[in-house]
Amino acid sequence: MPYAYRTADLVARARKVDLSHHESVEIVSMGDLHTGDAHCEWTMIRSAVDWLKEAANRYAVIPGDVFNTAILNSVSLDLSEPPMPVMDARHLLARILEPVRDRILAIVPGNHDDRLIKSSGEDSVDALACELGLPYFPKVRRSYRSASAP
Secondary structure, eight states: OOGGGOHHHHHHTOOOOOOTTSSOOEEEEOOOOOBTSTTOOHHHHHHHHHHHHTOTTEEEEEESOOBOOOOTTOTTOOTTSOOOOHHHHHHHHHHHHGGGGGGEEEEEOOHHHHHHHHHHSOOHHHHHHHHHTOOBOOOOOOOSOSSOOO
């Protein structure tokens, strides 16, 4: 069974958020941002941030493909328009999201983000979440260590 669908892992990664102080809430899904890609829609990202700031009952989830982490031999690697380095894209996205970081309910990596994780062990979505103090829900991965961490 693919690891992304194991029920026990999904429950273990659940986050309970009390939004009962609002009469209603509005949630925007900010998936497929592909920051770093030459075709990334930075204007749309900034518009979503502005929308979040307009009302106290607005929240966001970021469900994957936060970065376009194309690596050599990636299907989406287009060298005609080189992508922004992932670290630069992460810092720019962090600056844009910082004013609404308390409105982001969850962030998870997608298949584009997984490319870098699989090829190097680097998790840029985790780094973004740490930089912003966001809850992070990585896909369950087998650890290279058999012992638990100290």
